[in-house]
Amino acid sequence: xxxxxxxxxxxxxxxxxxxxxxxTFNLKKGEIHALLGENGAGKSTLMSILFGLIQPDSxxxxxxxxxxxxxxxxxxxxxxxxxxxxxxxxxxxxxITENIILGLEPKKAKLFVDIKSAAQRxxxxxxxxxxxxxxxxxxxxxxVGMQQRVEILKMLYRNAEILIFDEPTxxxxxxxxxxxxxxxxxxVSEGKSIILITHKLKEIKAVADRCTxxxxxxxxxxxxxxxxxxxxxxxxxxxxxxxxxxxxKPQEKGDVILSVENLNVLSNKKVxxxxxxxxxxxxxxxxxxxxxxxNGQAELVEAITGLRRVESGxxxxxxxxxxxxxxxKRIRSGIAxxxxxxxxxxxxxxxxxxxxxxxxxxxxxxxxxxxxxNPAAIRKHAEKIIESFDVRSGKGPEAIAxxxxxxxQQKAIIGREIELDPDILIAxxxxxxxxxxxxxxxxxxLVEQRDAGKAVLLVSLELDEIMNLSDRIAIVNNGELxxxxxxxxxxxxxxxxxMAGLRKGERA
Amino acid sequence: xxxxxNKPNNQEMEGLTETGKIKKVRIKGNRNLVVSLLAILFGLIAGAIxxLAIGKNPITGYYFILSGGLKNLERIGxxxxxxxxxxxxxxxxxxxxxxxxxxIGAPGQMLMGGLCSTALxxxxxxxxxxxxxxxxxxxxxxxxxxxxxxxxLKAKFNVHEVxxxxxxxxxxxxxxxxxxxxxxxxxxxxxESAMIPANASLKVGWLSSLFQGSFIxxxxxxxxxxxxxxxxxxxxxxxxxxxxxxxxxxxxAEYAGISVNKNIILSMMIAGALSGLAGAAxxxxxxxxxxxxxxxxxxxxxxxxxxxxxNTPYGVxxxxxxxxxxxxxxxxxxxxxxxxxxxxxxxxxxxxYFSATSIFIERxxxxxxxxxxxxx
Ligand SMILES: Nc1ncnc2c1ncn2[C@@H]1O[C@H](COP(=O)(O)OP(=O)(O)OP(=O)(O)O)[C@@H](O)[C@H]1O
Ligand SMILES: [Mg+2]
Numbered sequence: 001x002x003x004x005x006x007x008x009x010x011x012x013x014x015x016x017x018x019x020x021x022x023x024t025f026n027l028k029k030g031e032i033h034a035l036l037g038e039n040g041a042g043k044s045t046l047m048s049i050l051f052g053l054i055q056p057d058s059x060x061x062x063x064x065x066x067x068x069x070x071x072x073x074x075x076x077x078x079x080x081x082x083x084x085x086x087x088x089x090x091x092x093x094x095x096i097t098e099n100i101i102l103g104l105e106p107k108k109a110k111l112f113v114d115i116k117s118a119a120q121r122x123x124x125x126x127x128x129x130x131x132x133x134x135x136x137x138x139x140x141x142x143x144v145g146m147q148q149r150v151e152i153l154k155m156l157y158r159n160a161e162i163l164i165f166d167e168p169t170x171x172x173x174x175x176x177x178x179x180x181x182x183x184x185x186x187x188v189s190e191g192k193s194i195i196l197i198t199h200k201l202k203e204i205k206a207v208a209d210r211c212t213x214x215x216x217x218x219x220x221x222x223x224x225x226x227x228x229x230x231x232x233x234x235x236x237x238x239x240x241x242x243x244x245x246x247x248x249k250p251q252e253k254g255d256v257i258l259s260v261e262n263l264n265v266l267s268n269k270k271v272x273x274x275x276x277x278x279x280x281x282x283x284x285x286x287x288x289x290x291x292x293x294x295n296g297q298a299e300l301v302e303a304i305t306g307l308r309r310v311e312s313g314x315x316x317x318x319x320x321x322x323x324x325x326x327x328x329k330r331i332r333s334g335i336a337x338x339x340x341x342x343x344x345x346x347x348x349x350x351x352x353x354x355x356x357x358x359x360x361x362x363x364x365x366x367x368x369x370x371x372x373x374n375p376a377a378i379r380k381h382a383e384k385i386i387e388s389f390d391v392r393s394g395k396g397p398e399a400i401a402x403x404x405x406x407x408x409q410q411k412a413i414i415g416r417e418i419e420l421d422p423d424i425l426i427a428x429x430x431x432x433x434x435x436x437x438x439x440x441x442x443x444x445x446l447v448e449q450r451d452a453g454k455a456v457l458l459v460s461l462e463l464d465e466i467m468n469l470s471d472r473i474a475i476v477n478n479g480e481l482x483x484x485x486x487x488x489x490x491x492x493x494x495x496x497x498x499m500a501g502l503r504k505g506e507r508a
Numbered sequence: 509x510x511x512x513x514n515k516p517n518n519q520e521m522e523g524l525t526e527t528g529k530i531k532k533v534r535i536k537g538n539r540n541l542v543v544s545l546l547a548i549l550f551g552l553i554a555g556a557i558x559x560l561a562i563g564k565n566p567i568t569g570y571y572f573i574l575s576g577g578l579k580n581l582e583r584i585g586x587x588x589x590x591x592x593x594x595x596x597x598x599x600x601x602x603x604x605x606x607x608x609x610x611x612i613g614a615p616g617q618m619l620m621g622g623l624c625s626t627a628l629x630x631x632x633x634x635x636x637x638x639x640x641x642x643x644x645x646x647x648x649x650x651x652x653x654x655x656x657x658x659x660x661l662k663a664k665f666n667v668h669e670v671x672x673x674x675x676x677x678x679x680x681x682x683x684x685x686x687x688x689x690x691x692x693x694x695x696x697x698x699x700e701s702a703m704i705p706a707n708a709s710l711k712v713g714w715l716s717s718l719f720q721g722s723f724i725x726x727x728x729x730x731x732x733x734x735x736x737x738x739x740x741x742x743x744x745x746x747x748x749x750x751x752x753x754x755x756x757x758x759x760x761a762e763y764a765g766i767s768v769n770k771n772i773i774l775s776m777m778i779a780g781a782l783s784g785l786a787g788a789a790x791x792x793x794x795x796x797x798x799x800x801x802x803x804x805x806x807x808x809x810x811x812x813x814x815x816x817x818x819n820t821p822y823g824v825x826x827x828x829x830x831x832x833x834x835x836x837x838x839x840x841x842x843x844x845x846x847x848x849x850x851x852x853x854x855x856x857x858x859x860x861y862f863s864a865t866s867i868f869i870e871r872x873x874x875x876x877x878x879x880x881x882x883x884x
Contacts, residue, residue, distance in 0.1 A: 055874070309765065328765030337763070345763040350756045355749070363746050371746045491651040 003065070004029045004162055009061035012045055014403070016394030019045040020056070021217040027162065032184060032194045034208035034225070036201075036237050036248075038435040039227045039407025042217045043197045044086075047164050050195075051083045052076040063162075070167050082155025083164040086171075086406060086433075087343070088147050090139045095123055097135040100154050125156050129186050144293075145176035152183065163187065164195045166258040167406065169203060170433045173293045173461050181207050199407070199435050202340065203228040219398070238437040245441050246468045250453055253471070254283030256316075257455045258304070258335075258424050263313035265299040267479075273299035275479040277313070281424060286446060286456040288487070290463065291499055296479035298340065301426055305337045306330050318423065333358050334423030338414055341457075344377050346413040347401045350491030354382035354397035357416050381419075389415035406433045411442075418445055421465045425449055428459045443469060463492055477501040520521060540818040542873070543866045547816065548830070551859030558854055564847045573852065576840025577833040583840075585722025589794050591832025593618070593729040595809025596786035598817060598824035599738050600779045601863070605819045606742055607775040608755025613658055613673030614783040615807025616680035620654040621647035622786025623684050626701050626798045627710035630692050636707040643708060644730060644788055651784015652777040654680065659776030663769035677803065686801045694797065701798040710793035727789030733826070734782060737820035741778075751775050783807065812860040 005027035012020040019042040027033050035043050048054040050061065052070035061068055063079050068078050076083075090099050097119045119135035126133045139147060148168060155163055165184075165431055169177045184194055184207055196208060204211055205227060211228075213220040213236045220236055234242040259280035267273025272418045274296045281287045289297055302308035304315060306327040314324045322330055338347035347356050358367050358378050365376040382397040391412045393399035401409060410433050417425060427446065431439045446456050446469060460466050467487060475482045475498040482498045527703060556566035577587040597614045598752040604611035611617075624646045635640065657676055661667035692701040708724035753761040754771040762768050786806060791798045813831060817823025839850035 260727070299727065305763075306765075326767075327762070339763060344757075344759045346760065348753050348757045348760050351753070359760065362749050368746045373744055373746060373749060471795050 002029050003027060004063065005195075006060075006062040006065075007046070007050065008060045008062070010046060010061075011043075011057045012049060012054060013057055014394045016396075017392075018217045020059075023057075023214060023217070023219045025212055025219075026222075027195060028210075029193050030188055030191055031209040032188055032196055032207050034066050034163075034204040034211040034232060035195060035214070036196045036199075036204065036211055037214040038216070038238060039411065039433075039438055040216075040405040041214045041237075043214065044166055044405060046214070047083065047166055047195065047197065050076070051081060052163060069502045077160070079160055080159060080161040081164065082158060082160030082162070084155065084166065086152040086170055089153055090147060090150060092140045093138060095136050095138050096133055096142075096150050096153075099150060100157050100502060101221055104158070122153060122157060123238070123467055124368065126153060128191065129183060131183060138195060142175075144171050145173065148176075148180070149183070153243060162193050162195070163190070164197075167433060168196070169198055170406075174463065175292075175388045177203070185304035189312055199433065199439075201233055201436065204233065205230060205243065210241060213348065215239065217359075228232075234436050237435065240437075242436050242440055244436075244440075246447060251450075251471050252284045252453070254453055256280045257283050257318060258457070259316045260300070260304065260314070261314045263300070263315070264301055264311040265296075265303045265308060265313075266311060267299055271294075272311075273479050274303065275371050277481055278477070279474055279481060279484075281455045281457055283423075283453045283455055283469040284450055286450050286458055286469050288466035288473040289457065289459045289476060290473050291476035293433075293461055295499075296476045297428070298477075299479070301337070301340075301428055301457075301459060304426060305335060328360075331420070332336065336422035336425045338417050338425070338427045340428040342406075342409050342413055342432075347404040347409060349400075351401055352397065353386070353393065353399050353401055353404070353412055353458045354378050356401050356412065357382040357385050357419075359416065360420065385412065385419055390441070391415065405436060406461070411438060414442055414445075416507065418449065422454065424455045424457060426457045426459070429461065430458070430461075431460075431465065463495060467492065467495075475499055497500040539870075539873075540823075543779070543869045544785075544816055544818060544823065544863060545609070546869050547859050547866065550862045551855045553854035554653065554858040555851055558851055559847055562847070564845060567843055568845055569847050569851070572841040572844045573834065573837035576844075578835030578837075579840075580720065581718070582720035582722045583836065585719030585724035587832045587836045588724060588728050589723035590641065590836045591828045592725070592727040592731050592805075593786040593790040593794065593806040594809055594813050594828035594831055595728075595825055596737065596782050596789055597806050598813030598828050599731075599734055599810075599821060600782035600786070601810040601814035602817065602819040602821065603738055603742070603782065603826050604775060604779040605814060606755060607751040607771070608758070608839075609659075609662070609772065609775055610670050610780070611655070611673065611776070611779045611783070612670050612808075612811070613655060613676050613780070613878050614786070614810050615779045615804050616673070616677035617651040617654045617783035618787040618790065618804050618807045619677075619680040619684050621651040621792035622716070622798055622804075623680075623783025623787070624650035625788040625792045626688070626692060626704065629704045629792050630702055632708075633705070634707070636712075639708050640710065640726065643792060644785065647784040647788035648781040649784070652781040655780020655783070656773060657774040659773035662776075663772045675735035677807070678722060681801075681803055684798070688798055688800045692798075700726070703797050704792045708792060709796065710789065713794075723794050725789070725793040727785075727793040729784065734785065735821045735825045738782070747774075782809070786810070809856075812856065812863075815863045816859060818863075 003026045005023040007023065010020050010023045023046055025046065037043050045054060049056050050070065052072045052075050061070060068079060097115055099120045100122055106119045131153060132152060133146060133149050168180060172180060188194060198204060208225045210222055211225050211233060214224045215237060263274055263276050264272055264278040265274040277300065291297055299308060303310050308327065310323055314321055317333055317335065322333065341421060343349060358381060362365055362373065367374055379397055385391065386396060389411045391408050393404045393408060414430055431442055434442065449456050458466065458469055470487045472484055473487055473490065474484045475495060477499060478501065482501060482503055485494065555647050559566040559569045576583060578584055595633055597618065600614050601611050606643065620666050624645045628643050628646045632639065636690040654676060658669040658672040661672045662669050687703045694702045710727045712726060750766050753766055754768050758768045790804065790806060809831065813824055813827045817827035834852045834856060841847055842849040859872045
């Protein structure tokens with residue numbers, strides 16, 4: 001059997017935690033090999049070791065049978081290893097070509113950068129793998145899915161043979177995910193080998209040949225994907241049975257908590273992102289907002305939370321007009337917000353977890369008094385959230401947020417927002433990057449909010465999640481409300497059509 | 509530098525984590541101390557090489573720098589007096605850095621603080637116990653007001669504080685250039701102010717005589733109080749929490765309802781007040797009058813002091829005293845050995861270089877640690 005990558009007995013400890021504890025991982029040539037594990041299991045750490053970003057404490061790495069020492073990403077490049085990071089590393093006001101050749105610019109007469117021939121080559125590679133990118137487009141003008149293809153091209157341009165994808169689908173729309181799966185299949189058929197980190201078992205089932213599971217830094221096993229099922233993989237990963245279905249009591253719908261009336265909001269591109277939009281959310285319900293990404297969801301959420309100015313229209317919370325209230329007052333009057341981008345909005349990455357857990361309440365007792373912080377109270381609050389939301393890190397409340405794994409950062413934010421005990425919780429992609437066990441738990445907590453007579457406004461690109469959790473579903477398209485349906489009386493098909501902009505009754 | 513955070517194009521800057529790339533996790537203070545000490549060591553080694561290169565003995569060179577700064581009480585007093593304005597400007601830079609701003613405007617703020625102190629000292633006549641507080645307050649206020657301008661421009665129009673800061677440095681320079689000769693001219697010279705009267709000077713008799721007539725003055729005690737106070741504000745108060753949140757991640761601060769604009773302006777004002785105090789400590793403390801046509805280098809040195817002190821108040825205190833020692837010892841070294849005093853500046857420059865590129869030293873420490881473990 002020919003292995004292109006052999007990682008043997010890899011160990012890496014961080015202060016307070018062993019992220020990789022004697023892990024063994026082998027990649028065959030031409031396979032798609034999934035790497036599965038709970039949040040904080042050590043997947044990203046293992047791949048960062050393979051890519052030379054982190055040095056292991058011990059262990060052996062062999063590439064194509066030869067033992068190597070990957071001391072930095074340049075060495076990885078030379079060995080034909082490429083990596084697409086979960087958060088892309090692109091220069092926004094550069095073109096695609098400029099981004100791709102950054103660091104190895106082809107020279108004309110040894111002096112001038114030869115953009116033209118580079119663009120030509122990028123075009124060829126792009127066509128070969130069905131990537132479909134325009135070499136001259138600027139990064140800031142293209143979608144997230146396209147940016148990811150640029151990252152893929154970056155690897156291919158450098159002749160990478162071993163491709164690492166760290167949670168590539170977390171930021172993609174369902175359509176883009178399908179595309180990506182196709183691209184990955186193309187890549188292996190051209191002889192590349194792929195390592196895929198994902199929490200979505202469906203995706204593993206769809207493309208992967210084998211799957212290696214790690215749990216709390218330890219190697220659990222490797223299975224053939226064809227001869228196993230999702231439940232089995234989930235069990236290996238968390239060590240218990242997982243229920244994919246959400247238990248929900250019948251709904252007890254109450255008064256209106258939040259209503260928006262005739263809202264007009266500008267998008268980043270300075271055109272109307274939300275058009276004459278009206279919606280109300282009741283106590284005791286989870287209202288799902290479904291739609292293709294970029295159809296007004298962000299504008300709606302930011303208008304309600306106060307992050308974006310409203311051009312016209314009104315927003316009422318518990319009957320009072322909050323349209324022009326500052327953000328802090330809105331939070332105090334009962335709005336909590338799980339933001340879409342955990343690292344941009346949700347966390348101060350250089351603060352410890354405990355400091356992050358009081359981001360909205362640091363200036364209220366008991367967390368501070370007369371302008372002086374109360375570290376003991378802050379610590380207690382953080383410990384409570386860490387405990388109930390299972391936020392894993394090496395150093396508990398003192399861990400710097402940046403050092404947490406992506407999923408654990410997300411869990412910390414969700415915990416903080418639910419602990420605010422808001423009247424309405426605005427949850428945008430709340431389970432992005434979470435493992436199935438954590439998703440199960442977070443869903444349970446969201447339903448608990450509803451059962452306690454609070455409301456949840458759930459914005460998600462995943463139809464499954466929307467259908468499973470919501471009582472009612474609002475469908476948006478192009479900044480307009482297409483319609484609202486009861487979750488129990490609809491199906492994916494109907495919602496899909498409405499997401500495409502067809503109103504009820506308009507269909508033939 | 510941390511102010512990158514505030515540029516519009518920062519998505520990927522903040523995003524560089526997850527996979528461990530640039531996971532710049534700050535690993536407790538003592539590691540930072542080691543880095544700073546190594547930077548100093550490298551600086552001193554580099555200085556030794558320069559001295560060797562010009563055919564001088566580095567051991568005698570360093571001996572005379574040290575004895576020049578510490579030999580007797582007078583020299584120790586002078587070292588501390590030299591360090592005093594650096595403590596203030598270092599604190600100013602550090603405070604700004606910690607809150608995501610780059611206060612390159614410290615020289616201008618220092619000039620305005622000095623100008624206000626000088627003006628007060630030469631116009632009012634109060635008993636000393638009132639006069640000194642009034643002067644210190646005046647210097648703080650004028651420094652703070654001067655720093656409002658870049659703060660406001662940054663908050664309202666996203667004008668980078670480095671650009672407006674540099675412009676304001678020169679504005680302050682020319683204001684001093686005009687006001688001092690016009691209103692506060694010395695008896696004979698056009699280029700400096702009249703002498704500061706004794707009851708308005710931070711140099712007080714008992715302290716000077718305690719240190720055998722050195723330049724040491726009350727500014728040092730004010731500076732130490734400022735160090736403690738700033739450390740307290742940054743680490744223990746709601747104000748510090750807000751300021752740092754805005755500095756580290758203004759998007760998250762905004763999300764949490766913390767006013768970004770208010771905090772940017774406030775942060776610049778506090779940094780400006782500290783630089784203003786540096787002006788008082790220098791012009792009515794260390795010196796006995798105000799010269800025109802000089803941009804105070806202490807304003808810029810504050811940035812270096814802050815870097816070496818790892819942007820922490822107590823680090824700044826230590827770094828400022830160390831730089832004070834080099835500055836006050838270099839003259840003596842030159843007198844005794846003919847080694848040019850510029851060697852000391854070169855040493856400082858090398859230290860700055862190594863502390864600004866501390867990532868290099870950290871890598872080295874990492875590699876060393878791994879090798880040690882491998883050998884076991
Ligand atoms: N630089 C670091 N300093 C301290 N601890 C770290 C660092 N990097 C990772 N860790 C810790 O190592 C563990 C593994 O992290 P890693 O990012 O590999 O998890 P992961 O499997 O990728 O999880 P996720 O699915 O949430 O992305 C986590 O507990 C994390 O807190
Ligand atoms: Mg990860």
